[in-house]
Amino acid sequence: HRILHQLHQLVQIAPRRVHFNSFVSRTKTCGELRSCHVGQEVTLCGWIQYQRHGLFLVLRDFQGLTQIIIPQDEASSHLKKVLCDAPVESVVRVTGLVTSRPSGQSNPRMPTGDIEVKAKTAEVLNSCKKLPFEIKDFVKKTEALRMQYRYLDLRSFQMQYNLKLRSQVVMRMREYLCNLHGFVDVETPTLFKRTPGGAKEFVVPSREPGKFYSLPQSPQQFKQLLMIGGLDRYFQVARCYRDEGSKSDRQPEFTQIDIEMSFVDQAGIQCLIEGLLQYSWPEERGPITTPFPSMSYAEALASYGTDKPDTRFGMKIVDVNDIFKSAELGFLQNALNMPQGTIQAICIPQGAELFMLHICAFPSQQGILHFILRPDGTLKSPVSRFLNEKQKSDLIKAVKAEVDDLVLLAAGEHMEVCSILGKLRLETADLLEARGLALRDPAAFHFLWVVDFPLFLPKEKNPVELESAHHPFTAPHPSDADLLYTEPAKVRSQHYDLVLNGSEIGGGSIRIHNAKQQRFVLEAVLKEDTELLSHLLEALEYGAPPHGGIALGLDRLICLITGASSIRDVIAFPKSFKGRDLMSNAPDYIVPEELEPYHIQVAWPTAQAEVKTN
């Protein structure tokens, strides 16, 4: 069994042994020294985190902190001067002897807290001028200052942790896809052609007058073409672009884990993604269980009022139509008489006090009725006297209200009623948590597949016309395939979204592989000009295999895993919400001569036009 133990070590540990000191002039990082190193001479390189009284300093590198003892004897006066004169955040190389800290002085909160290094020689590799802020005060800086001095912000433990974790998760994903399941990592172009309705695509002028590339929002067309090309299993950690102007927590460039497979169905893709996330999930975040639960779009809307339900807590929407069928409130009767009319309620635990405090947060004008369950078992509400006892007690039973709970009731068109209650559910949950109620476990990860979306939605501006709920390449649900030609608005799709803790972290679909069906969708249903997609339509005629795929939003996923408050904290050099790089000041003016080769010129807005656009 000694050999078995060795075997275990080889398999388990060998591939995880990381050589952080290869190729460089240090012998150890600042994070690795332990009692077992006592007596060794080591060379460390790092930044001076702080220095105290000329006695010791703390050296920091990307792996941790180590305490350096500054010698006090006369012979070391030069060394002492070097180390004491160097400003905070200067870069130094120190060679010294690892020693145990004097008894009682070890620091259990510091991984290297059992040892210190007695400096023998030191060299200041680069000095640091006065900082605009202290490195360790990660949370205290304003975001604009952090962005302007991003290179200093990156020295914080939290930013380095986020970026390292991101790198490791993506590496594990690659191992799973490439090494375990035979996926091929294929790079696709980012200088491409405008897609139909691609209003959010950045344009890139070319040297041909009047001709532009577009920066695509995803490699959608290319991944389908790769399947038609027989590549069978494709993935890419793909840079994508979306120009949405100013939108908080969105970036003009972002990254998705882009996947496509041939001969696969919805269950196959879901199984792949569950395995992928399980395999790449960071150990320190605890295991995740698979398969993930699944919910239809209709159920998500009915129970949570959204297509991305946060299933970490209850407070679900309850259908109370039957209770109020014969209620004498005109408001309720009017709702029930509407097409798609409905009455729905949610119960907010301990919501009574909340309601008093935040009454402004509850939009009574939007047709929301509120009820508070009094300690005496009665329901307090402005409309209480219009309801009979049976209706009140049935409502209490239906939403399982307890004393001091708040019940919110909405009546109207189904989608609208559910949406407003879904929003109130999330807003009140935040308010309850702010008051100390533990609704959502911050360490919990609730994955959920949302499926059976409609294939088309009525256009917002002209509800008689249809548009794709996701994109025009999504295949119809097999059970609804015939409806496509008769009642397209009723067709469900083979689209699936992956939701984590109420955030959409991915979405995909089985694609249309039949050229005729694709042409019907584009021409007859969507009334699109197929000219821009003629190459894809033609490709489908040359033996396109059945195929499907998915894309995971990497920035959002890493944000949720790390618990970062913004995706900007998991991106090395993010843009501000106005799309600016505050460090380099991009975008910036350029001289007209540099535009000449591209045959474009700036159309400066006139004051009048300015007003119009604002």
Add this chain to the structure above:
Amino acid sequence: HRILHQLHQLVQIAPRRVHFNSFVSRTKTCGELRSCHVGQEVTLCGWIQYQRHGLFLVLRDFQGLTQIIIPQDEASSHLKKVLCDAPVESVVRVTGLVTSRPSGQSNPRMPTGDIEVKAKTAEVLNSCKKLPFEIKDFVKKTEALRMQYRYLDLRSFQMQYNLKLRSQVVMRMREYLCNLHGFVDVETPTLFKRTPGGAKEFVVPSREPGKFYSLPQSPQQFKQLLMIGGLDRYFQVARCYRDEGSKSDRQPEFTQIDIEMSFVDQAGIQCLIEGLLQYSWPEERGPITTPFPSMSYAEALASYGTDKPDTRFGMKIVDVNDIFKSAELGFLQNALNMPQGTIQAICIPQGAELFMLHICAFPSQQGILHFILRPDGTLKSPVSRFLNEKQKSDLIKAVKAEVDDLVLLAAGEHMEVCSILGKLRLETADLLEARGLALRDPAAFHFLWVVDFPLFLPKEKNPVELESAHHPFTAPHPSDADLLYTEPAKVRSQHYDLVLNGSEIGGGSIRIHNAKQQRFVLEAVLKEDTELLSHLLEALEYGAPPHGGIALGLDRLICLITGASSIRDVIAFPKSFKGRDLMSNAPDYIVPEELEPYHIQVAWPTAQAEVKTN
């Protein structure tokens, strides 16, 4: 030792087991069936490669080819019809029984050649219309046709092999960097600010009037800022952009393996790259040995006439100054009297016949003298009579000429003489190989570091001014650091190029980490406006560590590994040499309304301007 053998298997084989059939409806790929599978019922999905006489067909997928036997009995007539009616390149799913091929009929050139699959059921998943060309004729198609129907071209074995090998090599590189040496994969922005002299950068208009992003040529600034941010070890498989207009074998977007480290010197980076390439080198290309040889820029120029010598063969440039010091040819004397004047020669084995056949290839007008060594030991040359016997025999000895060899001699300014002889060396090598002489082993990989480049070069248009030989962040050679302030033109740099078989596949340098030195280089030597780089100059003042890095050109490297004739054969969707996507027809016109949000308009060239630019 049996346990040791198991251990070996576990470590070597276990991580390489790839599940190609997970998540999909097939049970096997078309490449994996062997004799051991005989008797199994299998389901295959693939394309009909061809079908013969209604008796059998060959099914192809991304893993290989399998022969399918079409049953001939009456009960199977429907199945037979399905399989025989499906056009070539249709997609089918076949379920059947694996059987041994009848004795004498196995095909040893086919990995699955010992078996065939007797079809039981089959379904045509998608039919294929008449193809514009046959899939297997990889080499015969015109490139324009291949590009227009790239999705069909991708079905060829060669293209799939190239893309798979590329994916595997990059994956191995990631394992080496991430898992073995603790590098962090950091994504850096591609929407950035224009860099000084960034004339080759595509511009991307923003929604702020007159302001543009640039697509950077490399993540150079970001990787240095990451080092200043303390990330210590960064890598990225980075998409880069360069707008060079039409240039053959260049792409407007390309990929580099981008690496940067802190506290490293030139030897450290070189050692890292040697380890990286050795680790990721495909087994089927044989092992490569390290360390790679190294050569100074001066020696490369003197011996090979180029900074990227092809060291797979000899024919080196030989200095023959001493031989002709006292020659009576005015042409030679004039050369020797020039500043940097020199006389150099190369010897082309069996070049005599070549010279007769390709006389036009040898530019006598550029001051090249030619000599042929006759079987009688005499030198034939138009200038023979101006040289004495000693000079002729010394020349023969110096270049080690043998009978029927051709000696080419050039005189003039050192750099020019070496360059022209370097070009003739490569051109004559091609000619000799076309005639069947085995000069270069096609399976050999000769790596070479070229080092000690000059830091600055005289500007071509105004040789009194200096420009960076590579880029302004390159550190001076430590031995020449003081010269920077007195004779900058003489300073060597800490830049290094990696050359493989005469192609530059990478380059990098130790960077300047001292803010004052960087400012001196930019302002005093290069006379650059430092405004565009103020963020980087400021960052260097806040404790920048010593750092350096390298970038490998992935497209070129994979091209050399696969032996592809163009980088377009190792890129899934390349652009034509005019920067066009011939499949989708990008770049393309877009309507003026779509330019409005970006405050630009097309400046249509007038006929007159057209003439000027052409």
